[in-house]
Amino acid sequence: MNFLFRKKESYTDSEIISILTSRKKHEDAVLRFLYAEVQPSLTKFILSNNGNRDDVEDIIQDAIIVFYEKVKNNSLQLEKTISGYIYTVGKYMWYNKLRKNKKQVRLENNDFSKIGLDEFDVELFHTNETSFVKELLSKIGKACQTVLQQSVFEKIAMDQIAQLNGYKNEQIARNKKYRCLKELRNVIEQSTQYQTIVNELCYD
Amino acid sequence: MTNTTDRYLIKKFLRNELTSEEKVAFTNRKEDATFLEALENEMIAVQSRQELKKKLQGIGADHKVQKTNTPKRFAPLGIAASVILLLGTFFFFNQGVNNQELFEEHYTSYPNIYTQKGTSDNDKTLFEKTMILYDAKQYPLAKQNFETLNSERELTDGEQFYYGITLLELDDTKTALTQFKNINNTASPLYKDAQWYLALCYVQENNVDQAKLVLTELQEIVGKKKQEEIKTILNQL
Numbered sequence: 001m002n003f004l005f006r007k008k009e010s011y012t013d014s015e016i017i018s019i020l021t022s023r024k025k026h027e028d029a030v031l032r033f034l035y036a037e038v039q040p041s042l043t044k045f046i047l048s049n050n051g052n053r054d055d056v057e058d059i060i061q062d063a064i065i066v067f068y069e070k071v072k073n074n075s076l077q078l079e080k081t082i083s084g085y086i087y088t089v090g091k092y093m094w095y096n097k098l099r100k101n102k103k104q105v106r107l108e109n110n111d112f113s114k115i116g117l118d119e120f121d122v123e124l125f126h127t128n129e130t131s132f133v134k135e136l137l138s139k140i141g142k143a144c145q146t147v148l149q150q151s152v153f154e155k156i157a158m159d160q161i162a163q164l165n166g167y168k169n170e171q172i173a174r175n176k177k178y179r180c181l182k183e184l185r186n187v188i189e190q191s192t193q194y195q196t197i198v199n200e201l202c203y204d
Numbered sequence: 205m206t207n208t209t210d211r212y213l214i215k216k217f218l219r220n221e222l223t224s225e226e227k228v229a230f231t232n233r234k235e236d237a238t239f240l241e242a243l244e245n246e247m248i249a250v251q252s253r254q255e256l257k258k259k260l261q262g263i264g265a266d267h268k269v270q271k272t273n274t275p276k277r278f279a280p281l282g283i284a285a286s287v288i289l290l291l292g293t294f295f296f297f298n299q300g301v302n303n304q305e306l307f308e309e310h311y312t313s314y315p316n317i318y319t320q321k322g323t324s325d326n327d328k329t330l331f332e333k334t335m336i337l338y339d340a341k342q343y344p345l346a347k348q349n350f351e352t353l354n355s356e357r358e359l360t361d362g363e364q365f366y367y368g369i370t371l372l373e374l375d376d377t378k379t380a381l382t383q384f385k386n387i388n389n390t391a392s393p394l395y396k397d398a399q400w401y402l403a404l405c406y407v408q409e410n411n412v413d414q415a416k417l418v419l420t421e422l423q424e425i426v427g428k429k430k431q432e433e434i435k436t437i438l439n440q441l
Contacts, residue, residue: 025373026308026311027308028259028304028305028308029308029309031259031263032263032266035260035264036267039267057261062257065253065256065260069249069253120215124253125253125254125257126219128218128220128221129215129219129220129250130254133218133247133250133251134254137247137248149248149251152249154252157344159344160344160374163374163376181244184248185240185244188243188244193217194217197217197222197227197231198231198234201227
């Protein structure tokens, strides 16, 4: 039974999609594989377009996150290979960053909507957004954050969420998710950012 | 899926960049259940992306370490830097993460080696039906069947083995470990494979000593090629 001792070094595109949509256990190995796959092409592209090594790592990571999320949301518009897709996402992200920093860039084509991206996908992280969300989610506790992330972002089935978190059964996990969402809604509505908008319009 | 306008309003709200007009639009939508759900989902996604980013930063750091560790003569400083970076990464992320990665690197599911008899569904035994679920990766249902079998009678080595793999697929390492441990008859055709998975369970449980013990013993009874593979893992441990 030689296959047991085979080290998994590469994945086909369909294997990648299948693992990311169903088999959580191999996700990390797939992410490592994707990282290695896209690193040479994105390094070459970014270094030859005013970027440095740190920019390269940053863009590779963000482009893989966009791909990961599109797979999980079943909204991936794949015209070629997965590594080709991630490369294109990274390219648009880099163009966007250069444009924002007002650096001279040979913009060939910046129409990222062609592969189903919007302006928020190509600027994945935003300081205001990150700190606001972090502050609010900290108020619902770690256990709630975990259940919501597993269910909403990672799309893990509720029976598996129950197992992963040590809940007796699927129903208990569902109840937990429901309570956490309710808590999150309260936290949003009580936030200063939300209240400011509501009050501002009341007095207008 | 969230419509474009809602997504725009939600992102602008989270980034605190809504214009006066957009604030009106946001307020008009704020009572809508779909809109609220999309807002909640986006907040969870923002947080999840951050965590995924941290994981990818770890992967990126590993890549750098691997590249720096390429043997070079007369490069003691380079080697020292790599070791420091490696140790830094090791202590920064905890040991459990490394063993988890090691587990995932070496874990592969096991194919069904039991051929199905061409009988109708009614004639199939519970184990045969379970193996159909196993083939279809319906692990939660396969697990239920194995539990039923286990409550009715003592499981055979084959049944325990596939029960163990099913549990591993469901991240229940502790119970899986017991199944592989039970396959202790060295004459069993599945003994070596069970020992392999047992070692992987110990890796995932961060029980490095037991993992090494099982792997060292296994190394003595497998072929040369497999011995090399085990040697690699022992070094990684």
